[in-house]
Amino acid sequence: MKIELLKSQQNIILEPQEDTQYVIIPSGEASIDLILNKQGISAELFALFALKGSENVFLSTRSVHKVPHTTCTINVKGALFDSSVSNYIGKIIIEKPAQQTTSYLEDNILSIGNKTRNASQPILEIEADDVKASHGATTGRINADQIYYLMSRGLSKEAAEKIIISGFFEALLSKVVDEKIREQVRKKLNV
Amino acid sequence: MGRKQVQETYKTKKSNVGIVNSNYKAKYGFNVPENAVFKTKRGLNETVVRQISEMKKEPKWMLDFRLRGLKIFNEKVLPEWGGNLKNIDFDNIYYYLKPSDGEGKNWADVPMDIKNTFDRLGIPEAEKMHLAGVKAQFDSEVVYGSLMKELSDEGIIFMGTDEALKKHPEFFEQYFGKVIPSHDNKFAALNSAVWSGGSFVYIPKGAKVKRPLQAYFRINAINMGQFERTLIIADEGSEAHYVEGCTAPVYSADSLHSAVVEVIVKKGARFRYTTIQNWSNDVYNLVTKRARVEEDGIMEWIDGNLGSRLTMKYPSCYLVGERAHGEVLSIAYAAEGQHQDAGAKMFHIAPNTTSQIISKSVSVRGGRSSYRGMVNVSPSSDNAKSRVECDALILDADSRSDTYPVMKIDNSSANIEHEATVSKIGEEKMFYLMSRGLTEQEAMGLVVSGFIEPIVKELPLEYAVELNRLIELEMEGSVG
Structure with a gap:
């Protein structure tokens, strides 16, 4: 599978011609159109971000299925520290001719700071019937039971938190096919 | 089965439906001749609003409330989102129609032709089955209502809103239009201007109503809009279940149904509001339903949308007291020519509030169903929890399904989950x-x-x- 690390900017339009994995660390405003216009193609888009201070991200993605037999997966994972803000709009559009489509979108926000804010709008617009389309979105804090478990094993609270945050991202990073890009993303996230 | 063969079968089945419909009137005869005593002129203006208020002999403050509603209605533009509202001809609607003189005190006083309609709706049967109380709405006013003695013995008030305004004005001054103010949206403003009928329910402190309170609604005049207004107050620690079901006869002209339902759930009370809506396929069903839920209160909306041409309805809960809980269960069924734009809204305002939304929709034969929802956690709401689940089934290639949820979370301690799936039958x-x-x-x-x-x-x-x-x-x- 081909892999591409995208630069964060507005109006990114992607039209993959072979199975491709895209990775992005969005900052500020970023919008991505992922157009599936070739039969049999499968595309993945992973967006990861960790926001500190009063940083904010306004991310929007559109997965547009135009022809039959295409697959798309979008995963967004964001950790919010301090008083950072994230806003995500993720749209799946399955046009009438695009039968046998599989499209999935997931958006997880881990809020760590005490003054964080976030908004999330996962949208589905589906005009074909032979499809599988779904999305999931969650916002939550670090699970207190997990912290407790790690602390009972002798870790400090900070260390335990750190492990959980890195685990939050690793769950997605482990799906990135290229080790070099994985390392690059880890460095940039800096958590 | 080959596609062609299937189409053939579909065609024959369709023609069968035609045969059934051809003697629909004779067989089911829902279309009883209209017998209105008083009707306002078509269209909406100040004179019509004043006339309605005068006919009902309302206090001055209600007239002012109506006129304010009219002003807001005229100022607000039609919503751009949701379904297509462009075809509603507001000037071609009767905003008020009084079916016959006064309210029937008992069954014997109810006019014969109205009785016939009720017979066909099966209301007398419902009574025989000892349902808690039946309020039937024929056109815009409650003409017949029966309350079981045990309800009134417990101090429960269950009557038409018009009657309640006369008998219990104290509730209206305090609560009417407070949960849904007229300027909330264009259709709430319209309802405020021309409302008529609806139910008023008051459940006193600690009262627990075991059997559901029921109301039936019907539209039975060509181009008749129904603008019922329901106000429900569940006092501290009370429990009750209100059920409304709608059946409407088939008409070719578009009609408009725009109700407002306000529910106040006080401390520790529990209230459930069930609607099964089966309007005929030419009705625009644009309804505003909202509950204010106080400390430890529980509000449940069960909302079934099967009929109408276009429904836009999003029952909501304002969770204003600590540990308040809101719940919406929604079913939408959209067939040919129908658009069900239904959903729910949850506003978490107080700490430790919880909510749940479950929505199921089915689109078939070119129907379109949309889920539109909102979960809003305000900064003052610590440890809010919300779970949303929407599943959609699409049964053929002509149909459409959409999901438009919004989650706005302004408190970092919130725990919010949302899940949606769309698929065909496996x-x-x-x-x-x-x-x-x-x-x-x-x-x-x-x-x-x-x-x-x-x-x-x-x-x-x-x-x-x-x-x-x-x-x-x-x-x-x-x-x-």
């Missing part, structure tokens, strides 16, 4: 059922019934039976 499920000897249609009906079952099981028995029967009927001719 081939393996159909294969399994058909290998057990079911026909394609039976198998499909069974899968659809199973799909909506989590919500149907929450309905009172007679509604659950009715709904299942309706789905079965609707499924005829959808295979292919």
